[in-house]
Amino acid sequence: MAxxxxxxxxxxxxxxxxxxxxxxxxxxxxxxxxxxxAAVASATSPGLGHDAGELAGVGSLGVPVxxxxxxxxxxxxxxxxxxxxxxxRANLLACRAARKPLLLCTTGFTAxxxxxxxxxxxxxxxxxxxxxxxxxxxxxxxxxxxxxSLTAGFDIDVLEMHHRTKRDAPSGTALTLAAAARxxxxxxxxxxxxxxxxxx
Numbered sequence: 090m091a092x093x094x095x096x097x098x099x100x101x102x103x104x105x106x107x108x109x110x111x112x113x114x115x116x117x118x119x120x121x122x123x124x125x126x127a128a129v130a131s132a133t134s135p136g137l138g139h140d141a142g143e144l145a146g147v148g149s150l151g152v153p154v155x156x157x158x159x160x161x162x163x164x165x166x167x168x169x170x171x172x173x174x175x176x177x178r179a180n181l182l183a184c185r186a187a188r189k190p191l192l193l194c195t196t197g198f199t200a201x202x203x204x205x206x207x208x209x210x211x212x213x214x215x216x217x218x219x220x221x222x223x224x225x226x227x228x229x230x231x232x233x234x235x236x237x238s239l240t241a242g243f244d245i246d247v248l249e250m251h252h253r254t255k256r257d258a259p260s261g262t263a264l265t266l267a268a269a270a271r272x273x274x275x276x277x278x279x280x281x282x283x284x285x286x287x288x289x
Contacts, residue, residue: 095260102168103169110130138153140152162187191209233269
């Protein structure tokens with residue numbers, strides 16, 4: 090969905106007070122075709138009412154952190170969600186109701202949420218990305234290529250290390266890499282065994 094006004098694309102950032110949310114706030118000025126229009130956090134966030142730019146360390150942007158997502162979406166053309174999995178469904182439904190495209194960067198989806206995502210994609214543009222870095226996208230393609238090239242006699246494992254505050258293990262990126270390898274060998278939507286190592 091294209092913006093209906095002239096000027097930069099107005100972004101509603103969900104999860105604005107988290108580590109990735111603050112990184113996005115810091116990055117927005119590097120993209121003149123985008124503008125931070127709204128910053129959203131949970132109703133229990135200590136950042137509520139504070140300026141999103143000040144929380145991110147870039148100075149005042151005139152965008153206070155709020156918890157009312159439907160209201161925030163009225164000020165935006167698109168939404169980016171870097172919140173937590175527990176909030177994903179409510180955020181998705183709010184974006185669908187507001188007819189706002191959504192870049193969804195949370196992970197840990199249940200089967201029920203997968204159905205909600207499929208249904209929402211019929212009404213709004215939806216991009217689900219476990220990792221939005223260019224390097225991760227290239228790595229996914231490299232894994233697909235390697236998995237197609239290696240015979241079934243080769244095992245493919247994904248091993249990862251995290252900082253101690255990492256919330257999800259295995260990470261969404263690791264699951265995406267494993268899925269890319271699996272689908273390259275077996276075809277889309279196919280699954281085979283595998284194991285997840287416990288977090289140390």
